[in-house]
Amino acid sequence: MRVGYLGPAGTFSEQAMHQSLDLAKLEGEAEVVPLPTVHDVISAVQSGFVDRAIAPIENSVEGGVNEVIDALVHDAPDVSIIGEYVLEINTCLIAREGTALSDLTAVYSHPQPLAQCASFLRRELPNAALHPSDSTAAAVEYILASDQPLGALASPAAARQDGAVVLAESVADHELLETRFIWLAREPSDSPTDASSGKSAIIFSGAGDGSPGWLLDCLSEFASRSINLTRIESRPERLELGQYIFLIDIEGRVDVPGPPADAVAALAAHCQQVRVLGSYPI
Numbered sequence: 001m002r003v004g005y006l007g008p009a010g011t012f013s014e015q016a017m018h019q020s021l022d023l024a025k026l027e028g029e030a031e032v033v034p035l036p037t038v039h040d041v042i043s044a045v046q047s048g049f050v051d052r053a054i055a056p057i058e059n060s061v062e063g064g065v066n067e068v069i070d071a072l073v074h075d076a077p078d079v080s081i082i083g084e085y086v087l088e089i090n091t092c093l094i095a096r097e098g099t100a101l102s103d104l105t106a107v108y109s110h111p112q113p114l115a116q117c118a119s120f121l122r123r124e125l126p127n128a129a130l131h132p133s134d135s136t137a138a139a140v141e142y143i144l145a146s147d148q149p150l151g152a153l154a155s156p157a158a159a160r161q162d163g164a165v166v167l168a169e170s171v172a173d174h175e176l177l178e179t180r181f182i183w184l185a186r187e188p189s190d191s192p193t194d195a196s197s198g199k200s201a202i203i204f205s206g207a208g209d210g211s212p213g214w215l216l217d218c219l220s221e222f223a224s225r226s227i228n229l230t231r232i233e234s235r236p237e238r239l240e241l242g243q244y245i246f247l248i249d250i251e252g253r254v255d256v257p258g259p260p261a262d263a264v265a266a267l268a269a270h271c272q273q274v275r276v277l278g279s280y281p282i
Contacts, residue, residue, distance in 0.1 A: 002051050003021070004050035008137045010155060011155065013054060020054065037135075046077075059177070060177060063233070088176070092153070092156055092158075094143070094153075104149050107150070108151070109132070109152055110135055124168075144164055183280075188255065198279060200255075201248070202247070202274065202276050204245070206272030218270045218271065221267050230251060231249040264276065
């Protein structure tokens with residue numbers, strides 16, 4: 001089984017992947033494949049280049065990872081969410097050996113850690129330029145290859161390279177920082193017999209989205225059946241300004257008969273597009 005993740009080695013995605021595979025007792029069966037961007041991770045599943053992949057979709061501070069959401073919605077019609085894993089994040093400030101905190105002229109990282117550590121960066125490095133990278137581990141590789149006094153925000157594992165040192169640990173602006181990762185495959189998760197034993201991710205859009213009460217009518221299909229929404233988010237539909245696709249996570253699975261499946265069927269009467277991104281165990 002080929003498993004894709006956001007590389008290179010040392011990313012939080014790699015950490016989540018190994019912990020999740022170990023929990024499922026699949027660590028020894030996986031051929032892991034690092035990929036340069038999260039869009040590449042989604043595309044590798046869509047194309048069949050990998051059998052499974054793990055990608056970050058939501059952070060407790062910064063919310064949804066838009067690049068992953070947009071890739072699933074617009075570029076990966078055959079990819080399903082088959083599971084999830086929540087990782088507690090410990091972000092460190094990393095630099096080359098011999099570099100002091102006061103020496104740093106710029107900090108590199110994935111956009112999510114740059115935002116999650118914004119207060120620390122403003123307080124400790126107000127004059128440092130901030131540069132986004134494709135991944136946290138790629139940021140560390142870049143600063144180690146440079147002869148400039150640069151820093152990177154990444155995991156402790158990313159600092160286990162020759163010439164790297166941790167200048168400051170746990171630099172996120174909030175004490176508890178968690179990221180929810182999703183497991184992806186081209187085939188859906190195995191269906192259980194109980195519709196309540198899991199979660200489902202659904203997108204819907206159109207047919208009255210500019211009318212008063214349209215979204216309320218859509219969501220009432222779940223509320224009237226006592227189905228709890230655990231998340232709701234909107235993204236541009238990429239057609240014209242003011243048109244959106246809504247992404248919801250609900251408690252319960254829609255791939256077996258029951259109230260969740262009934263709610264999704266009823267939702268179609270309000271929408272031009274309804275698509276189940278996945279039903280999966282928690």
